Amino acid sequence: MWKLTEFYNKIKAEVCNFSLGLTTIFMNGCGEMMDSVFHDLYEKYHQEIYQFIFYMTKNRETAEDLVQEVYIRVMKAYERFEGKSSEKTWMYSIARNVTIDYFRKQKGWKDKIFPNFDWDRQLIKDKEPIPEEVAIMNDEIQGIYQCLNRCTVDQRSVIILRYIQGLSITETAEVLNWSESKVKTTQHRALKAIKKLMEDLSGKEGHRIEKIPLERKRN
Amino acid sequence: MRRSRWKESEIEDMLRELPKLKDDRTKAEVFARIHDKKKKKHWMPLFAGVASLFLMVVLASSLIIEKKGTTSQEGSGGSGKLSLSENKEMADLEWQDASNKENPLEDKQDNQEFSSKQAEIESKDKVSEMEPRKGEKEKTFAQAIYQDDLKNGSIITMGVPDDQMNFIVPISIKLKHYDESDTLNQLVNQMSDIDEEQYGLSDYFPLDIKISQGNDMTTAHIDFQEKSQLLDEDTLFLHSMEETLSYNNIEKMTFSTDGEQGAMFAHAGYLKEVDIPHQKNRTYLLYQRDESSPRFLVPSNMGYADFEEALQAGKGEADIEGISPAIPHDLKWERISSNGNLVVIQLSDQAAIENSEESLQALEAILFIAKDFGFEKVKFENAPIEEVGQLNLTEDILVPKAPNQVN
Numbered sequence: 001m002w003k004l005t006e007f008y009n010k011i012k013a014e015v016c017n018f019s020l021g022l023t024t025i026f027m028n029g030c031g032e033m034m035d036s037v038f039h040d041l042y043e044k045y046h047q048e049i050y051q052f053i054f055y056m057t058k059n060r061e062t063a064e065d066l067v068q069e070v071y072i073r074v075m076k077a078y079e080r081f082e083g084k085s086s087e088k089t090w091m092y093s094i095a096r097n098v099t100i101d102y103f104r105k106q107k108g109w110k111d112k113i114f115p116n117f118d119w120d121r122q123l124i125k126d127k128e129p130i131p132e133e134v135a136i137m138n139d140e141i142q143g144i145y146q147c148l149n150r151c152t153v154d155q156r157s158v159i160i161l162r163y164i165q166g167l168s169i170t171e172t173a174e175v176l177n178w179s180e181s182k183v184k185t186t187q188h189r190a191l192k193a194i195k196k197l198m199e200d201l202s203g204k205e206g207h208r209i210e211k212i213p214l215e216r217k218r219n
Numbered sequence: 220m221r222r223s224r225w226k227e228s229e230i231e232d233m234l235r236e237l238p239k240l241k242d243d244r245t246k247a248e249v250f251a252r253i254h255d256k257k258k259k260k261h262w263m264p265l266f267a268g269v270a271s272l273f274l275m276v277v278l279a280s281s282l283i284i285e286k287k288g289t290t291s292q293e294g295s296g297g298s299g300k301l302s303l304s305e306n307k308e309m310a311d312l313e314w315q316d317a318s319n320k321e322n323p324l325e326d327k328q329d330n331q332e333f334s335s336k337q338a339e340i341e342s343k344d345k346v347s348e349m350e351p352r353k354g355e356k357e358k359t360f361a362q363a364i365y366q367d368d369l370k371n372g373s374i375i376t377m378g379v380p381d382d383q384m385n386f387i388v389p390i391s392i393k394l395k396h397y398d399e400s401d402t403l404n405q406l407v408n409q410m411s412d413i414d415e416e417q418y419g420l421s422d423y424f425p426l427d428i429k430i431s432q433g434n435d436m437t438t439a440h441i442d443f444q445e446k447s448q449l450l451d452e453d454t455l456f457l458h459s460m461e462e463t464l465s466y467n468n469i470e471k472m473t474f475s476t477d478g479e480q481g482a483m484f485a486h487a488g489y490l491k492e493v494d495i496p497h498q499k500n501r502t503y504l505l506y507q508r509d510e511s512s513p514r515f516l517v518p519s520n521m522g523y524a525d526f527e528e529a530l531q532a533g534k535g536e537a538d539i540e541g542i543s544p545a546i547p548h549d550l551k552w553e554r555i556s557s558n559g560n561l562v563v564i565q566l567s568d569q570a571a572i573e574n575s576e577e578s579l580q581a582l583e584a585i586l587f588i589a590k591d592f593g594f595e596k597v598k599f600e601n602a603p604i605e606e607v608g609q610l611n612l613t614e615d616i617l618v619p620k621a622p623n624q625v626n
Binding site: 018038039042046047050051054055063064065068069071072131134137140141144145159164166173191194195198199203 | 224225227230231233234235236237238239240241242244246249250252253256
């Protein structure tokens, strides 16, 4: 008898799975209204969101893929958007979630195989090439760019949102769904961390990104 | 001199100076790629759906095939029936002709090889002979057989080694009433029919021996072939036969080898006869190979000095796979006294007894321990309930005839 019950349960689970799959298809499929939503959002936020994801991931292709994923998620959830937060911070928070999901997937297999091995420590040099826009800047800016992904994901998020994207403390808090004071303390810690990283970097690489006080030059 | 110190405000400024980055793709390009991606994504759930459907079909078809398999077997069972009853007649003839020096068991075994494949069908054919147990399909719990159960039936009990051959598990098969003089004959029949493995026991029977009646009704005579393997594995064999015959009113077994008196056992030495003790002062434990096998009461291999000690040992954990205590720890007693063939167990106030299979089996374990110490009746005093299964706790309870009914 148990065999039959088990079989019945199995079928039930399969049917549920199957219908779940169908729902996804139908949800993605209802099109034209969504097209106009896309055009609207693209005009307003595309470059901003792209830049945010780029600075988070530091890879052009990844950023392109992820920004697409943001649109897909936005369209799925658009009806559920309650207007509690602004459209902009909502877009940002989806972008951040997409990015974090991407990091998790990236981490996945390595950490599964060698859970105790600290991969990050091995990556002293950035694997990703520095983008042209950064490469033409001075050494200090390049140094800052390199230090960005040496701090934690939370710190990085706050730094990018606050200084590169130019969001206010309140907006940043909304994006991250944090309190404003948490944003402030994280921002403070992030700046400290970057300062330390910059100092380490200048110690290692010597004059390349050291800061020579102007007064000294005058003397 | 180098100075590599920055103020936090300078770091903030540098961060603000980081260049603006742009997605070089056009809106149409992005839009197209989102559509592509969405389409790609459709395939995954669809594929999963199709794959699960396929799995369902495979699973379902295997179930259907399984069913068909059993029905077709049943069909062939019909034709097997004829030859089977022929076998039996032949075997019976040979049994009656006891002076005949041929080995009927061997013949029977040969035939049995064919018929054992149809063990299930066979047991269905035997419905006429066997007393089916009332409305119970799940055989998780093997109950004892009492005197009352034998008003219009008889039992055969066999001692079968457990899966690991650590213990001898007595299992009982209830049959339609037969004359007591026919006991050994019935025993041999059941030995060749039993499918021990379905009960989570070792496949031990049938044995390569001839069993016949000895000089009197209470003696069984066993004839070995020379170089029989059983003579080498004599400990298990003697243990199993003692257990088996003790339930079937036999008090002594005598041996011969190829017709010559006596048998040379590898460990027990040369023996002409062995008495079968009916009281071994043992305790009883539970044996269950796995969850799909029934729970059996199994007597311990060692004896105990007195009844109470044996009862206490029934609560003990034996560190052997499949063996667990038969009496739960919370079944406590205050005092035990005996009067002739009656033993009185004064239960303590907190003794946990309920009308459940577990309690029934625990009480039956106590009854069998009492039986092993030669008592015939047990009285439970201060029991929290009046009845457990068919046991009436308000009266003296007659110890059961045999444990572990499997049919």
